[in-house]
Amino acid sequence: xxxxxxxxxxxxIEALTESDNVDLDDDKLEDGSKGExxxxxxxLRDRRNDLNQIASERASKRDDLNAKTREKVDEAQEHREKRxxxxxxxxxxxxxxxxxxxxxxxxxxxxxxxxxDLELDxxxxxxxxxxxxxxxxxxxQTEVLSAEDERELIEKIEEKREQxxxxxxxxxxxxxxxxxxEKAEEVRSEASQHHQKVTELADKAQEHHNEMIEAYRxxxxxxxxxxxxxxxxxxxxxxxxxxxxxxVRVQKRLRELDKEEEExxxxxxxxxxxxxxxxxxxxxxxxxxxETLDTEDLMKLQKTGLL
Numbered sequence: 356x357x358x359x360x361x362x363x364x365x366x367x368i369e370a371l372t373e374s375d376n377v378d379l380d381d382d383k384l385e386d387g388s389k390g391e392x393x394x395x396x397x398x399l400r401d402r403r404n405d406l407n408q409i410a411s412e413r414a415s416k417r418d419d420l421n422a423k424t425r426e427k428v429d430e431a432q433e434h435r436e437k438r439x440x441x442x443x444x445x446x447x448x449x450x451x452x453x454x455x456x457x458x459x460x461x462x463x464x465x466x467x468x469x470x471x472d473l474e475l476d477x478x479x480x481x482x483x484x485x486x487x488x489x490x491x492x493x494x495x496q497t498e499v500l501s502a503e504d505e506r507e508l509i510e511k512i513e514e515k516r517e518q519x520x521x522x523x524x525x526x527x528x529x530x531x532x533x534x535x536x537e538k539a540e541e542v543r544s545e546a547s548q549h550h551q552k553v554t555e556l557a558d559k560a561q562e563h564h565n566e567m568i569e570a571y572r573x574x575x576x577x578x579x580x581x582x583x584x585x586x587x588x589x590x591x592x593x594x595x596x597x598x599x600x601x602x603v604r605v606q607k608r609l610r611e612l613d614k615e616e617e618e619x620x621x622x623x624x625x626x627x628x629x630x631x632x633x634x635x636x637x638x639x640x641x642x643x644x645x646e647t648l649d650t651e652d653l654m655k656l657q658k659t660g661l662l
Contacts, residue, residue, distance in 0.1 A: 406595030462539035
C-alpha cells in the first residue's frame with residue numbers, strides 16, 4: 356500500500372512545513388495597525404505564491420504519473436490482445452490436431468483390420484523367421500551332426516522357409532496395407548506438428564499473459580502514487596487558497612483603513628475650512644467697522660472669498 360510518505364521520499368518532495376504558514380486571527384485583523392497589516396499582507400502573499408508553486412509542481416508530477424499509468428494500461432492491453440490472438444491460434448491448431456489424430460486413429464484401425472484379414476499377426480514375422488533360418492543354416496554348416504539330426508534340421512529349415520515364403524507372399528499382396536500405414540503415419544506426424552505449434556503458441560500466450568498481469572500491477576502501483584500525489588497537491592492548493600483568502604481579507608481591511616483615514620482627513624479639512632471661514636468673517640466684520648487690516652488678514656479674506 357503506497358502512502359504519502361512513500362511518495363514524498365520516492366520523488367524527493369519536501370513535506371509542507373506548518374511553521375512556514377502565516378496565521379491570521381480576527382483580533383490581529385481588526386486591531387492591527389496599518390503598518391502591521393501591510394507587512395502581514397506581504398507575508399501572506401509570499402507564502403501563497405510559494406504554496407501555489409508547490410501545488411503546481413505536485414500537479415505536474417501527478418499528471419506525469421497519470422500519463423505513465425495510461426501507458427502501462429495500454430501496454431497491458433496490447434499484451435492482452437496478443438495473448439487472445441495467440442490463444443485463438445492455439446485453439447485452431449488444437450482443433451486441427453484433434454481432427455488429424457482422429458483421422459490417424461481411424462486409419463490405424465483400418466490397418467489392424469487389414470492385418471487381421473491377412474493374418475499377418477498370426478505367427479512370427481518375416482524378419483524373425485529369417486533370423487531363425489540363418490541360425491539353423493549356421494548350425495548345419497558348423498556342427499557335426501548325425502544323419503538323423505541333420506535330416507531333422509533340414510526339415511526345420513524347409514519348414515521355416517515355407518513359413519517365410521507364405522509370410523512374404525501375404526506381405527507382397529498387401530501394398531494397400533503399406534500405403535495405408537504410410538498414410539496413417541503421415542497424418543499422425545502432421546497431427547504432431549500441430550501439437551508442437553499448440554505448445555509453442557500456448558507458451559507465448561502465457562508469456563504475454565504474465566506480461567499483461569505485470570503491466571496491470573505496475574499500473575495499479577503508479578495509479579496509487581498518482582492518487583497520493585493528488586492528495587499532496589490538494590493539501591498544498593488548499594493551504595495556498597487559505598493564504599489567498601486571508602490576503603484578500605487583509606487587503607480589504609487596508610482599504611477600509613484607507614477609507615477611514617480619507618474620511619478623517621476630509622473631516623479635518625472641512626473643520627479647518629469652517630474655522631477659517633469663521634475667522635475670516637470676524638476679520639471682515641472688523642473691516643466693515645473701519646479697522647485697518649494687515650496683509651495676512653487680507654489674504655485670509657481672499658481665501659474665503661469675502662474680499
